Amino acid sequence: MTIATIDAVSGGLARGRGGGGPAPTRTVVAYGFWIFILSDIVMFSGLFAAYAVLSGNTAGGPTGSELFNLRNVFIETMCLLFSSYTCGLGALSAERRQRGRFLVFALFTFVLGAAFLFIEISEFADMVSKGAGPSRSGFLSGFFTLVGMHGAHVTSGLVWLIYMVAQVIAKGLRPHVLRRLLCWSLFWHALDIIWVGVLTLVYLMGVG
Amino acid sequence: MYGTDRLLDDRTPGVEHEESTANFLSYTAGLGLAILLTIASFVVSQTNLLWAPGIPVGLVVLAFAQIGVHLVFFLHLGSGPDNTNNILALAFGLLIVFLVIAGSIWIIDNLYANMMPMSVNMPR
Numbered sequence: 001m002t003i004a005t006i007d008a009v010s011g012g013l014a015r016g017r018g019g020g021g022p023a024p025t026r027t028v029v030a031y032g033f034w035i036f037i038l039s040d041i042v043m044f045s046g047l048f049a050a051y052a053v054l055s056g057n058t059a060g061g062p063t064g065s066e067l068f069n070l071r072n073v074f075i076e077t078m079c080l081l082f083s084s085y086t087c088g089l090g091a092l093s094a095e096r097r098q099r100g101r102f103l104v105f106a107l108f109t110f111v112l113g114a115a116f117l118f119i120e121i122s123e124f125a126d127m128v129s130k131g132a133g134p135s136r137s138g139f140l141s142g143f144f145t146l147v148g149m150h151g152a153h154v155t156s157g158l159v160w161l162i163y164m165v166a167q168v169i170a171k172g173l174r175p176h177v178l179r180r181l182l183c184w185s186l187f188w189h190a191l192d193i194i195w196v197g198v199l200t201l202v203y204l205m206g207v208g
Numbered sequence: 209m210y211g212t213d214r215l216l217d218d219r220t221p222g223v224e225h226e227e228s229t230a231n232f233l234s235y236t237a238g239l240g241l242a243i244l245l246t247i248a249s250f251v252v253s254q255t256n257l258l259w260a261p262g263i264p265v266g267l268v269v270l271a272f273a274q275i276g277v278h279l280v281f282f283l284h285l286g287s288g289p290d291n292t293n294n295i296l297a298l299a300f301g302l303l304i305v306f307l308v309i310a311g312s313i314w315i316i317d318n319l320y321a322n323m324m325p326m327s328v329n330m331p332r
């Protein structure tokens with residue numbers, strides 16, 4: 001008897017309180033990955049705290065309002081937001097076993113994520129060329145660590161997306177591929193949530 | 209075979225639950241709200257709409273609102289009984305995040321306030 005039928009017998013009462021038998025694999029996998037995402041957010045909280053306490057220590061070097069270009073930051077934010085949206089629509093298409101639509105949405109998500117990363121890297125390169133690299137001041141060390149860590153996460157999300165597309169093409173939208181896809185979309189949405197914190201604390205408060 | 213893996217009851221963060229249009233609408237509504245809140249954040253930080261000392265508070269409020277929008281519309285965290293475990297984990301995570309950030313700022317600000325100035329060009 002599969003888990004699904006046990007659950008059907010209990011009248012669909014399995015609601016995470018131990019009643020109605022074991023939870024479906026999908027629920028367990030998503031819950032486990034949710035715990036990972038929360039631990040990742042806790043790690044980011046350390047970097048946020050470091051940035052918050054170091055942001056005033058410019059050591060006579062450039063400050064945030066001299067370095068940040070809010071127009072670029074707005075474009076970055078929109079890229080990430082729309083990629084989160086297309087990621088959600090892609091997950092929806094995958095749920096409905098629409099492979100072609102999933103691949104189109106995955107492409108949009110990848111392009112938007114890559115655009116975000118391109119803007120961020122060119123911004124970093126510009127700052128370093130102006131002598132405002134991570135070794136210039138405590139403020140800049142904190143900035144590059146926090147924003148760079150977010151960028152590293154976006155990079156690994158893009159690599160993971162390529163891997164997921166390859167799996168969908170090679171194996172099709174089978175249940176275990178769908179579960180991996182679910183984990184990937186959770187990861188991608190979580191990156192957008194962390195970006196909201198970066199945008200507010202680093203850029204908007206740094207310029208204002 | 210594929211159908212058995214999908215139950216109406218297994219709702220976790222990110223899992224699609226109901227019929228197609230509702231979900232498409234929820235993503236689109238989430239996108240619209242998130243764009244509005246982002247633009248509001250930029251406007252608040254760049255104009256004198258808010259009383260100047262209140263701007264950081266306004267920005268934090270807008271950020272929390274946007275994080276809430278993301279959690280509800282993109283990650284599908286609801287208040288239903290099937291979401292209890294996810295919400296509890298989230299609450300614990302937020303507690304740790306709050307302790308780390310608020311604790312660091314509190315302690316280090318005290319340290320800065322009590323430290324002797326090290327040199328002229330390194331104030332605080």
